[in-house]
Amino acid sequence: MGESVVADFVGRVHAANLPADEPVTGRVLLSQRRLVLATEGGKETIPLSQVFDVVVGSVPGDLRSFFNDSVTVAYDRDGSQGSALVEGEPEDMNKFVRLLFAALLRNVTVTVRHPAKVGGRVTDSTDRRASVSVAPGEIRFEGCPDPFAVDLSSVIDYERTDRTLGGRKRPALVFRHVIDERTVTSITTVPNERALNILGRYIKIEY
Secondary structure (H helix, E strand, O other): OOHHHHEEEEEEEEOOOOOOOOOOEEEEEEEEEEEEEOOOOEEEEEEEEEEEEEEEOOOOOOOOOOOOEEEEEEEEEEEEEEEEEEEEEEEEEHHHHHHHEEEOOOOOOOEEEEEEOOOOEOOOOOOOEEOOOOOEEEEEOOOOOOEEEHHHHHHEEEEEEEEEEEEEEEEEEEEEEEEEEEEEEEEOOOHHHHHHHHHHHHHHOOO
């Protein structure tokens, strides 16, 4: 692949550019730059920069009879949209999901306001720039004066919205989570819709 592979396992895969109409056994390789699905009949290479959505555990209707727990990766390809599905053993898939999101969110800088509310009370927190990283069961906002982590199992709600920062309207994610038995609202403003999709998918992964 030309770069370090962070995940490498055998699973069942399906993609439009692979010759089989049904899912087949294939090798799944993930680096920081691309996802490769390799089968006996062909290979599908997906640059991570072209991935705009990831859905965990939901399979399109026409493939539902073939897959159980799976990951769907949606991406742009030559002006059109494509998708690939991957299924594997639970241990392989748990690692794959975490590393895939980590690679997709690498170098993404956001603006966070945390906590924006505690219960129904608006706080005096200000917007801070932060970088995003993921770990098993949590997402971290680092590189800011008050770094924090969100336990994914504590997330109870989220919504997409828009905020105006620096004179520009930008997509944002408002999510509520529980800390010490109190409901906390955090606001994350992201650079583009792609980052919004991917960050939102990861934050809601356990509810």
